[in-house]
Amino acid sequence: LLMAVTFAGVLQAFTDGNSTRATPTAMHTDRVRAAAVAPDASSTADTAFAMEAARGGMMEVELGKMAVAKGTDSRVKSFGKRMITDHGKANEEQKSIAHSKNIDLPTHLDAKQEELKSKLGKLQGKEFDKVYVDAMLKDHKEDLEMMQKEAKEGKDADLKAFAAKTASVIQKHLTMIQQIHEGMK
Numbered sequence: 314l315l316m317a318v319t320f321a322g323v324l325q326a327f328t329d330g331n332s333t334r335a336t337p338t339a340m341h342t343d344r345v346r347a348a349a350v351a352p353d354a355s356s357t358a359d360t361a362f363a364m365e366a367a368r369g370g371m372m373e374v375e376l377g378k379m380a381v382a383k384g385t386d387s388r389v390k391s392f393g394k395r396m397i398t399d400h401g402k403a404n405e406e407q408k409s410i411a412h413s414k415n416i417d418l419p420t421h422l423d424a425k426q427e428e429l430k431s432k433l434g435k436l437q438g439k440e441f442d443k444v445y446v447d448a449m450l451k452d453h454k455e456d457l458e459m460m461q462k463e464a465k466e467g468k469d470a471d472l473k474a475f476a477a478k479t480a481s482v483i484q485k486h487l488t489m490i491q492q493i494h495e496g497m498k
Contacts, residue, residue, distance in 0.1 A: 359469040362459065362476070363411055367418040369456050370407065372426045373400035376445065379433055386442045388493045392449070392486075399486070403479050410471050446494050453487040 373396045380393025411418045422430065429448055436444055460483055463476035 356468065359463070359467055359472050360416055362463045362467065363407065363416050363472060364419060365459060366456075366463075366476075366479070367404070367407060367411070368423055368426065369452070369459075370400045370404040371419075372422055372430070372452070374404065375422065375426075375430060376433065376448070379430070379441075380445050383433075383437065383441050384445065385438050386493075386497070388496065389442045389445060392489060392493060393445075395486070395489070396449075399482055403475075403482065407475060410475055414469070414471070443497065446490060446497060449490045450487075450494050453483055453490055457483045457487055 377393040377396030377400070380389050381397070384390040384393060408418060433441060433445060433448070457480060460476045460480035464473055464480055467473035467476060
């Protein structure tokens with residue numbers, strides 16, 4: 314949509330609506346309008362963060378449900394419940410922020426996440442527990458890094474605050490899953 318608006322502004326810069334050549338003043342005005350509509354790098358980075366965080370949050374809830382249903386270790390089941398609760402809450406908060414900023418968040422997992430979900434769906438018992446814990450360990454390390462980066466470098470105040478708040482929750486999750494991982498050795 315933004316590309317279409319920008320393109321229309323550029324196209325209009327070359328015509329004044331009557332198929333005549335645009336004046337330098339009209340071209341300048343249209344460039345200013347196009348610049349006002351075009352996203353800057355910071356909003357693009359913030360939007361990319363919002364999209365990635367939304368997918369990650371959805372995955373945590375989906376896999377948490379699997380851990381509750383399929384996990385054999387009580388710590389895995391408990392961690393899965395925590396994922397459902399904490400990430401479910403964060404997902405709702407993020408949806409509210411995104412809605413206020415006209416950001417359309419994804420509603421489905423990406424292909425890599427679907428692959429992990431499918432793999433876990435085929436596993437049972439201790440094998441499920443191990444693969445789930447390993448995945449959560451890796452994922453929470455990556456998520457913490459992403460949240461900390463947005464909290465530090467983000468340009469959007471609301472997303473930045475969300476990232477800072479969520480980073481502290483993810484840090485707790487990471488500590489929990491590291492303890493579970495160590496206890497399973």
